[in-house]
Amino acid sequence: MKTIFSDKHALQSVEREFYRGGWVEAFEIPRRAELVLAAVTRAGLGPVMAPRPFDLGPVLAVHDAAFVRFLEGAWESWVAEMGPVPAYPNLWPPRRSRTIPTVRPGAELGRYVVDMSSPILAGTWEAARAGVDCALTGVALIDAGEPAAFALCRPPGHHAGRDYFGGYCFLNNAAIAAQQFRSLGAERVAVLDIDYHHGNGTQDIFYDRGDVLTVSIHADPVQDYPYYVGFADETGEGQGAGANLNLPLPWGADFASYRRALAEGLGRIRAFAPDRLVVSLGVDTFTDDPISHFRLESGDYPRIGAMIAALGLPTLFVLEGGYAIEAIGENVVQLLKGYEAERG
Amino acid sequence: MKTIFSDKHALQSVEREFYRGGWVEAFEIPRRAELVLAAVTRAGLGPVMAPRPFDLGPVLAVHDAAFVRFLEGAWESWVAEMGPVPAYPNLWPPRRSRTIPTVRPGAELGRYVVDMSSPILAGTWEAARAGVDCALTGVALIDAGEPAAFALCRPPGHHAGRDYFGGYCFLNNAAIAAQQFRSLGAERVAVLDIDYHHGNGTQDIFYDRGDVLTVSIHADPVQDYPYYVGFADETGEGQGAGANLNLPLPWGADFASYRRALAEGLGRIRAFAPDRLVVSLGVDTFTDDPISHFRLESGDYPRIGAMIAALGLPTLFVLEGGYAIEAIGENVVQLLKGYEAERG
Numbered sequence: 001m002k003t004i005f006s007d008k009h010a011l012q013s014v015e016r017e018f019y020r021g022g023w024v025e026a027f028e029i030p031r032r033a034e035l036v037l038a039a040v041t042r043a044g045l046g047p048v049m050a051p052r053p054f055d056l057g058p059v060l061a062v063h064d065a066a067f068v069r070f071l072e073g074a075w076e077s078w079v080a081e082m083g084p085v086p087a088y089p090n091l092w093p094p095r096r097s098r099t100i101p102t103v104r105p106g107a108e109l110g111r112y113v114v115d116m117s118s119p120i121l122a123g124t125w126e127a128a129r130a131g132v133d134c135a136l137t138g139v140a141l142i143d144a145g146e147p148a149a150f151a152l153c154r155p156p157g158h159h160a161g162r163d164y165f166g167g168y169c170f171l172n173n174a175a176i177a178a179q180q181f182r183s184l185g186a187e188r189v190a191v192l193d194i195d196y197h198h199g200n201g202t203q204d205i206f207y208d209r210g211d212v213l214t215v216s217i218h219a220d221p222v223q224d225y226p227y228y229v230g231f232a233d234e235t236g237e238g239q240g241a242g243a244n245l246n247l248p249l250p251w252g253a254d255f256a257s258y259r260r261a262l263a264e265g266l267g268r269i270r271a272f273a274p275d276r277l278v279v280s281l282g283v284d285t286f287t288d289d290p291i292s293h294f295r296l297e298s299g300d301y302p303r304i305g306a307m308i309a310a311l312g313l314p315t316l317f318v319l320e321g322g323y324a325i326e327a328i329g330e331n332v333v334q335l336l337k338g339y340e341a342e343r344g
Numbered sequence: 345m346k347t348i349f350s351d352k353h354a355l356q357s358v359e360r361e362f363y364r365g366g367w368v369e370a371f372e373i374p375r376r377a378e379l380v381l382a383a384v385t386r387a388g389l390g391p392v393m394a395p396r397p398f399d400l401g402p403v404l405a406v407h408d409a410a411f412v413r414f415l416e417g418a419w420e421s422w423v424a425e426m427g428p429v430p431a432y433p434n435l436w437p438p439r440r441s442r443t444i445p446t447v448r449p450g451a452e453l454g455r456y457v458v459d460m461s462s463p464i465l466a467g468t469w470e471a472a473r474a475g476v477d478c479a480l481t482g483v484a485l486i487d488a489g490e491p492a493a494f495a496l497c498r499p500p501g502h503h504a505g506r507d508y509f510g511g512y513c514f515l516n517n518a519a520i521a522a523q524q525f526r527s528l529g530a531e532r533v534a535v536l537d538i539d540y541h542h543g544n545g546t547q548d549i550f551y552d553r554g555d556v557l558t559v560s561i562h563a564d565p566v567q568d569y570p571y572y573v574g575f576a577d578e579t580g581e582g583q584g585a586g587a588n589l590n591l592p593l594p595w596g597a598d599f600a601s602y603r604r605a606l607a608e609g610l611g612r613i614r615a616f617a618p619d620r621l622v623v624s625l626g627v628d629t630f631t632d633d634p635i636s637h638f639r640l641e642s643g644d645y646p647r648i649g650a651m652i653a654a655l656g657l658p659t660l661f662v663l664e665g666g667y668a669i670e671a672i673g674e675n676v677v678q679l680l681k682g683y684e685a686e687r688g
């Protein structure tokens with residue numbers, strides 16, 4: 001399958017993040033994407049191509065307009081008051097407060113961000129837009145008849161909600177892609193999120209919609225990020241009632257339990273009978289991942305790819321997390337190769 | 345008047361706070377309280393006494409029980425996972441998430457905190473409790489017949505809401521005192537907040553109650569902390585409709601405009617005819633305050649005290665903010681002396 005990659009991802013680059021009351025070495029770094037790209041090339045997965053540029057229409061189809069305007073202008077506003085330093089929040093709205101705009105960039109930042117891991121830098125918007133372009137180019141390939149494509153997106157996207165960002169994510173690449181499939185005529189689209197962390201942004205975006213099924217297999221939010229959302233009893237609302245499936249697993253889950261959850265998720269997707277599938281592909285489920293607590297081995301990833309392939313759906317893979325630097329490329333590519341082997 | 349002071353305030357002590365994407369020198373430091381105490385003594389305001397201890401009843405009368413339990417055990421839980429480092433948040437709930445408890449102290453912290461300026465330390469709970477005891481001891485003095493008292497509280501309290509903390513505040517000393525007056529039989533109590541910053545926590549606590557009038561004169565939240573709340577059209581709800589008065593002033597406000605706002609606030613209090621008055625006394629309205637933007641001069645503070653005294657109400661003053669180290673003590677004491685001179 002084709003891989004879509006933009007080197008603009010490197011515009012989002014920090015050396016540290018805030019945790020445990022202070023700075024620690026950053027996990028979500030440009031080298032992640034470079035290593036995945038190297039593995040794609042080494043394994044001969046297929047051609048690597050640059051994305052073509054898209055306008056903001058597909059972004060605005062899933063994200064709140066005021067949020068998108070904020071992100072687009074955030075760096076410029078921040079620098080005007082704070083100077084050219086990374087934009088980290090120092091406050092955010094208390095409960096029961098309203099959403100009246102202020103004239104202070106720090107307050108506007110606090111309104112939209114949900115953690116200390118996702119600073120806005122000079123190149124954040126351009127990097128995030130390039131990631132979206134990768135996903136949308138993948139959609140276009142599939143719409144033109146390709147059976148599958150791999151959007152090698154960075155920064156990741158699945159933690160970005162309708163009107164908030166965080167968890168290293170700014171724009172929700174997978175959700176934008178899913179909506180783009182709908183805009184191009186697909187009647188039903190499924191998103192399968194196999195990142196270690198719950199795809200809370202994707203759930204948020206489609207929670208009240210019945211035309212996009214969201215399925216996520218992830219660490220129990222009682223134990224792990226994003227904590228406040230991702231529980232099994234969140235099943236959608238309104239038109240979306242029943243169209244959200246969360247399959248949380250406890251710390252220490254191995255492939256035996258993971259495979260059962262995946263089979264259940266795939267069963268739900270099969271029953272939904274979508275026209276297109278988007279896979280939020282994170283490999284932080286890997287046993288050596290430095291911030292995660294599942295126990296998947298490298299040999300498990302081709303099997304996951306094969307199980308997904310058995311759905312027989314045109315499939316866009318969108319890169320999300322994975323922080324075990326030595327293994328991320330191999331794990332991603334082996335999953336995609338497993339998919340291709342099964343699809344034939 | 346008597347001053348109530350506990351040296352346990354010094355248990356809340358940090359050298360830096362997080363702003364502009366990194367660490368800056370802390371503003372809310374123990375020396376603030378020491379300088380106010382020195383000025384009280386120097387000026388001969390009256391006796392200084394230690395607080396007597398109170399149980400948690402008055403705290404639970406205004407704060408959410410789960411929030412209080414969290415604060416009480418926060419340091420112990422945090423240290424168990426993170427080690428003995430100050431507890432700063434690194435994430436908080438996105439919009440539309442629920443409030444299911446997790447097993448991770450960082451996630452629980454994020455649920456209750458609203459900024460990066462209010463770390464939980466080993467002594468935070470004890471310091472906050474001592475501040476509450478100062479306020480409650482002041483209530484007891486007034487209940488026993490004293491016309492006024494000064495609770496020299498630190499950490500401050502007026503930014504702490506029903507179930508959140510921040511802005512250097514953990515427990516809302518002034519709100520707890522106001523409620524305690526009610527519990528002791530006062531039918532109506534007014535809280536006048538003259539700190540530079542909106543008393544958002546106090547407003548939050550009494551927003552739906554008609555028995556406690558809350559009046560705050562503060563920097564326009566479009567321009568300054570707490571930003572997301574404190575607008576003029578927030579007037580209370582339910583039983584509390586009409587019992588909240590916000591008087592925001594723009595950056596650069598001098599005493600002429602301040603006095604007009606104060607007169608309006610005092611007029612509202614007079615019309616409410618309370619039995620008791622609690623004054624959230626911040627002097628960050630001072631022209632040289634390093635984090636604020638009003639232009640009050642030291643000579644204005646006695647006049648404010650005199651205007652408050654003209655209400656003729658038993659009055660508890662509760663210390664809130666003020667960060668111009670050289671002037672904080674004198675400004676606070678001159679306000680209190682102005683009050684006493686008018687009361688006679």
Ligand SMILES: [Zn+2]
Nearest residue numbers: 195196197321
């Ligand atoms: Zn992840």
Ligand SMILES: [Zn+2]
Nearest residue numbers: 539540541665
């Ligand atoms: Zn203040």
